[in-house]
Amino acid sequence: MAPLAIISLIWIIFVAVVPINSWFPEATRQAVSVDNLFRFMLAVGGAIIIFVEGLTLAFVVQYRRRPSDPEDAVGVQSHGNTRVEIAWSAGPALLLVILAVASLAVWGDEHSVQKDPLHLDVTGYQFGWQFSLPQYGVKNLDGVTDIMALPINRAVYVSERSPDVIHSFWVPEFRIKQDVVPGLVTHEEFTPSEIGTYRVICTEFCGVGHSGMVAKIRVVSDADFITFLRRHHATSLPPGAPSAALVGASRSVH
Amino acid sequence: MAAVLEPEQIIVGHEVHHAPANQTFLQKYLLSTDHKQVGINYMTTALIFFVVGGILAELMRVNLATPGSKFIDPTTYNEFYTMHGTTMVFLFAVPFMVGGFTNFVMPLMIGAPDVAFPRLNMLSYVLFPPGGLLLMSSFLYGAPQAGWTSYPPVSLQGPVGQSLWSLAIIVLGISSTLSAINFLVTIVNMRTRGMTLTRLPLFVWSVLATSAMVLVATPALAGGVGVLFLARTFDVPFFNVSKGGQVVLWQHMFWFYSHPAVYIMILPGFGLISEIIAVFSRRPIFGYTAIAFSSAAIALISMLVWAHHMFTSGIQPALQLYFMLATMIIAVPTGIKIFSWLGTMYQGNLRLTTPMLFALGFICTFVIGGVTGIMLASVPVDYHEHATYFLVAHLHYVLFGGSVFTIFAGLYYWWPKITGRMMNERLGKWHFWLMFISANATFFPMHALGLLGMSRRIATYAPEYAGTNLFISIASFVLAASFLIFIYNAITSLRSGPKAPPNPWGARTLDWSTESPPAPHGNFYTQPYVTTHPYDFTAPAPYFGKPQPEVELTPLDERELRRKGFRRVT
Numbered sequence: 024m025a026p027l028a029i030i031s032l033i034w035i036i037f038v039a040v041v042p043i044n045s046w047f048p049e050a051t052r053q054a055v056s057v058d059n060l061f062r063f064m065l066a067v068g069g070a071i072i073i074f075v076e077g078l079t080l081a082f083v084v085q086y087r088r089r090p091s092d093p094e095d096a097v098g099v100q101s102h103g104n105t106r107v108e109i110a111w112s113a114g115p116a117l118l119l120v121i122l123a124v125a126s127l128a129v130w131g132d133e134h135s136v137q138k139d140p141l142h143l144d145v146t147g148y149q150f151g152w153q154f155s156l157p158q159y160g161v162k163n164l165d166g167v168t169d170i171m172a173l174p175i176n177r178a179v180y181v182s183e184r185s186p187d188v189i190h191s192f193w194v195p196e197f198r199i200k201q202d203v204v205p206g207l208v209t210h211e212e213f214t215p216s217e218i219g220t221y222r223v224i225c226t227e228f229c230g231v232g233h234s235g236m237v238a239k240i241r242v243v244s245d246a247d248f249i250t251f252l253r254r255h256h257a258t259s260l261p262p263g264a265p266s267a268a269l270v271g272a273s274r275s276v277h
Numbered sequence: 278m279a280a281v282l283e284p285e286q287i288i289v290g291h292e293v294h295h296a297p298a299n300q301t302f303l304q305k306y307l308l309s310t311d312h313k314q315v316g317i318n319y320m321t322t323a324l325i326f327f328v329v330g331g332i333l334a335e336l337m338r339v340n341l342a343t344p345g346s347k348f349i350d351p352t353t354y355n356e357f358y359t360m361h362g363t364t365m366v367f368l369f370a371v372p373f374m375v376g377g378f379t380n381f382v383m384p385l386m387i388g389a390p391d392v393a394f395p396r397l398n399m400l401s402y403v404l405f406p407p408g409g410l411l412l413m414s415s416f417l418y419g420a421p422q423a424g425w426t427s428y429p430p431v432s433l434q435g436p437v438g439q440s441l442w443s444l445a446i447i448v449l450g451i452s453s454t455l456s457a458i459n460f461l462v463t464i465v466n467m468r469t470r471g472m473t474l475t476r477l478p479l480f481v482w483s484v485l486a487t488s489a490m491v492l493v494a495t496p497a498l499a500g501g502v503g504v505l506f507l508a509r510t511f512d513v514p515f516f517n518v519s520k521g522g523q524v525v526l527w528q529h530m531f532w533f534y535s536h537p538a539v540y541i542m543i544l545p546g547f548g549l550i551s552e553i554i555a556v557f558s559r560r561p562i563f564g565y566t567a568i569a570f571s572s573a574a575i576a577l578i579s580m581l582v583w584a585h586h587m588f589t590s591g592i593q594p595a596l597q598l599y600f601m602l603a604t605m606i607i608a609v610p611t612g613i614k615i616f617s618w619l620g621t622m623y624q625g626n627l628r629l630t631t632p633m634l635f636a637l638g639f640i641c642t643f644v645i646g647g648v649t650g651i652m653l654a655s656v657p658v659d660y661h662e663h664a665t666y667f668l669v670a671h672l673h674y675v676l677f678g679g680s681v682f683t684i685f686a687g688l689y690y691w692w693p694k695i696t697g698r699m700m701n702e703r704l705g706k707w708h709f710w711l712m713f714i715s716a717n718a719t720f721f722p723m724h725a726l727g728l729l730g731m732s733r734r735i736a737t738y739a740p741e742y743a744g745t746n747l748f749i750s751i752a753s754f755v756l757a758a759s760f761l762i763f764i765y766n767a768i769t770s771l772r773s774g775p776k777a778p779p780n781p782w783g784a785r786t787l788d789w790s791t792e793s794p795p796a797p798h799g800n801f802y803t804q805p806y807v808t809t810h811p812y813d814f815t816a817p818a819p820y821f822g823k824p825q826p827e828v829e830l831t832p833l834d835e836r837e838l839r840r841k842g843f844r845r846v847t
Contacts, residue, residue: 047729057657064658068648075615075644079637082622086558087629095783097814098560098625103617108564111616112609119605119651126601126655133657134594188431189524191589191664195730198661202590204525205430206518209591211660222739226664226732228424230431231351234735 027077031070038066050196050221050242051213056129057198063125067118133199137178137212143171145183147190147203150232152223154240160258166223166238173215173240174248174261183209191227194240202227215242308403310395311798315402316381317695319372320688322406326368329413333361335757340736342750344743354736355422356438360412362425363442367449368409370542370680375453375491376402378545378687379460379484381695385788385795386478388469388805388821393462401456408448415441424734426535429516429527433509443506450499457491460484469787471807478786478811479562482569483548486576487541493580494537501530525590532583540579542676544572546683547614550636553690554618556784557633558625561812564617571610578607588659597656604654611647615640630782631705635686638713642678646671649724664734667727673720685712685763692770693777697793700774704766711759718752779825780818786811791822 039062049055088096144155154164154171164171173179183192183203192211193200196219201211225236243251249264309315337357340348349357384392392398415421419436432439464485468477505527507513514520516527555562562568585604588597618640627633649671653659662668685708692700722745727733731742738746777793787805796802805821 053657057661060655061652061658061661064652064655068651072644072648075619076641078619079622079640082619082625083627083629083637086622086625087627092626096559096626098558100560100813100815101563102561103564103567103620107620108567108613108617112567112613115612116609119608122651122655123602123605126657127598129657130598130601133660188434189428189590193664193732195661200589200660200663204591206522206524207591222730224730224732227428228355228431228734230434231355231422233355234351234737237739 027074030077031073034069034073035066038062038069044217048196048217048219048221049198050194050215050217050219051198052216053129053133053213054196054198055216056132060125060129064122067122133212135212137180137214140178140180140212141173143173143179143181145181145192145203147183147185147192147225147229147236149187149230150225150236152192152225152236152238154238156252156257159252159260161252161255164255166240169255170220170239170241172243172248172251174245175215175218175242178212178214181211181213183211188229189227190225190229190236193224193226194221195224196221200226218242218244308399310391310399312380312384312391312395312398313695313795313797313800315398316377316379318402319376319380319405320378320695322409323369323373323377326364326409327373330361330364330369331757331760333357333364335753337361338750338753341738342747344740344746345737349736351736352422355734356416356420358734359421359424359427359442360416363412363421363446365676366425366538366542367446368412370676370684371449371453371538372405373684374542374545374680375456375487376405378480378549378684378691379456379487382549382691382788383460383481383484384463384467385694385791385800386481386786387464387467387472388787388801388807389463389467390799390801392459393467394459397455398459401452401459404448404452404455408445408452411441411448412445415439415445426531427505427527428531429505429508429524432505433516435509440506440509443502443509446502447499447506450495450502453491454495454499457488457495460488461492464488469805469807472787475566476807476810477569478548479551479565479568479572480545480548480786483544483551483572486572487544490537490541490544490576490579494534494541497530498534498538501527501534504530525587525592528587528590529584532586533580536583536586537576537579539675540575542680543683544575546639546680546687547572549687549690550618550639550683551614552784552786553632553636553686554621555812556690556782557628557630557636558622559628559783559814560621560625561810561814562617563620563623564613565810565812567613568617571613574610575607578603578610582607585654585659588656589663601654601656605651608647608651608654615644615647630689631700631702631709632686632690632782634706634709635682635689638709639678639682639686642674642682642713642716645721646674646678649674662727664732665727666723666731666733669733670720670723670727673723677716677720682712682716685709690782691788692767693781694788694791694793694795696771696774697777698770698774699777699781700770701766704762708759708762708766711762712756715752715755715759719749719756722749779820779822783814783818785813785816785818787819787821790819792825796823 043049043058049058142158144157146153152166154166155162183201185203185205187205190203191200192203197213199211199213201209203209220239220241223238223240225233249260252260306314307318336349337354340346340354415438418441419438421427421435421439421442423432423435464481504515508515514522516522516524518524551562551568582600582603584592584596584600653662653671689700689705726742726745731738779792780789790805791800801821802823803821809816
């Protein structure tokens with residue numbers, strides 16, 4: 024038992040301290056919470072696995088029949104131990120309550136209504152993407168030749184639509200996905216927190232072009248976001264943008 | 278109080294009869310109404326489909342060994358992954374567990390001469406190969422490409438094979454529902470004298486729970502698949518949004534069956550693992566009552582958690598929360614079983630035979646699948662991991678590490694009883710170690726692939742995943758090779774293996790209380806009766822089979838044995 028506890032402790036410490044962001048970016052605020060939740064589950068789950076595998080191995084070594092045992096040797100003929108059984112039912116149940124509460128906390132964060140979010144419209148079709156920012160009149164970027172940019176540290180509220188079959192909008196570095204369902208408008212919310220260029224991957228089988236239905240999305244600084252909007256002939260700009268004349272549109276601030 | 282019957286008082290129940298003479302091959306084997314032959318038929322057919330599903334998987338892994346591979350085109354790849362999943366679930370795992378092991382073993386274990394409705398049992402089997410062939414025929418007309426989950430609208434776009442898929446599933450669903458009715462009636466009505474519910478072997482408890490799930494859930498699948506067929510063939514707008522349909526409706530109908538289905542594929546396996554671990558630890562199963570109750574609990578709760586497959590499908594947030602909590606609850610009865618098996622090994626006298634090794638290998642791989650299942654049950658984690666290779670890893674750990682390992686454990690365990698021959702232990706151990714190591718090597722790296730961004734059901738992938746995918750593909754070829762060891766062992770055992778005694782493992786359940794194999798019709802020569810629980814290894818093993826002659830030693834053997842120091846016992 025004791026060596027298994029020590030191995031489990033080493034595992035838990037390792038999971039707690041190993042840096043994820045440096046080799047697999049946590050590009051949204053929610054990604055950090057999801058990764059921490061996952062670390063917690065990995066630590067606990069790993070400890071359970073260590074114990075189950077370790078005890079199996081230990082029992083096989085300790086209780087295997089020796090060649091000198093008689094052919095009809097038997098093990099101890101008891102049927103159970105009520106206290107032990109209650110313990111190993113209540114213990115995992117308690118653990119699951121803790122995991123459920125931790126999950127609820129992250130879930131609440133992912134579903135909380137943000138003030139003044141940036142609205143991103145995503146359309147998934149067979150076999151490509153279209154991204155739009157309806158608030159600023161930026162329409163139908165395909166994510167491949169023309170990559171959508173999102174400003175850092177501003178909550179994004181995504182609305183997803185499909186004209187044909189079910190797709191799924193996933194940016195692995197954001198740690199959130201939601202299916203794009205015909206007949207529904209589905210939503211997800213996140214707040215980008217790391218500047219970079221990330222992959223958009225369709226994660227629901229949608230036909231022969233499913234493997235190739237990838238795009239890119241960028242997270243940029245506020246200044247770069249303004250530049251991006253200007254370049255795409257936005258019909259309005261975020262409040263606080265420098266007041267330069269917009270091409271062919273009246274200035275209005277939302 | 279009924280008198281104890283002496284072995285000489287041979288009682289022949291009215292069900293016991295001799296097969297009529299001059300039966301054709303078809304009548305004697307494929308159309309047999311004897312539960313043992315029906316079970317053998319199921320197991321043989323299911324193993325053939327296991328090979329088909331395995332070949333499809335290996336072809337997929339060849340394609341996935343390198344990114345951008347042109348080995349097979351995307352359409353064919355999509356057909357292969359769809360047919361791999363469908364074949365493994367509906368043509369291998371469910372028939373093997375429900376039709377194979379249950380049919381052969383369960384009536385023996387309760388001391389019954391057959392199931393309650395033997396001709397219905399024959400009908401159940403007779404539906405199985407045509408259903409399988411109907412499914413396979415879809416390759417000729419454009420196989421389905423939408424996965425075994427077959428979500429519309431993309432499955433509405435698919436070729437004719439998708440409709441053939443629907444019809445095949447309905448046929449197979451009828452087959453297993455009829456079996457479930459048969460087994461429930463058999464267990465309730467046909468237990469032998471003394472076999473109270475508290476003396477029921479745990480395999481039979483698992484059959485009870487599994488049959489209840491099959492009975493309730495399979496008709497729902499048939500309904501859903503029937504709806505898909507109508508939508509495809511007659512444009513009935515169940516899933517047509519422009520005419521008021523709802524796309525997610527299919528997912529609810531499909532997963533309402535398919536979640537219990539995964540427990541249908543594992544619960545009989547749990548039951549037979551309980552038998553194997555008790556027998557090869559030579560002590561009573563630890564926590565019999567808890568294990569029996571947990572089977573019932575799993576059956577009930579499994580019907581209430583289906584939408585944890587739909588967290589990202591756009592269902593209401595409140596529903597997501599409910600299904601998360603319900604799914605986490607199911608981990609408790611499953612954990613109770615694992616700890617009870619470990620508790621059975623504690624202070625036992627373990628014999629590490631091939632069935633026992635597969636049982637231990639099952640525990641070691643299934644616990645990993647269970648832990649990743651809990652991770653996926655958490656909605657925020659599932660938002661990231663759903664439909665990635667993390668999910669593929671989880672499902673293969675519980676289905677390969679779970680169902681396949683328990684099927685091999687059961688096969689090695691009951692092989693002497695079914696065939697009357699012994700398997701070669703050395704080959705069995707080679708099979709186990711090779712399969713155990715290569716299965717873990719194949720499926721463990723998939724966890725990392727999924728976390729790092731590789732989604733599932735793709736024929737090609739980004740170059741950064743190339744090294745891991747190549748490793749996985751090579752490991753999967755070793756996995757396939759390990760199965761060949763089993764085939765070789767099986768064939769040589771059938772042709773020239775040592776004859777099996779009635780009870781080579783020293784078990785105490787009634788399935789081992791006959792000769793090997795049991796009498797073709799009726800199983801027992803005297804009415805079996807039990808007076809104690811089925812895991813008492815201090816009491817003598819029961820025997821209700823054909824009286825066995827004394828084994829006479831030939832003179833040469835006797836000389837040899839005397840030279841080695843043995844003496845005749847008088």
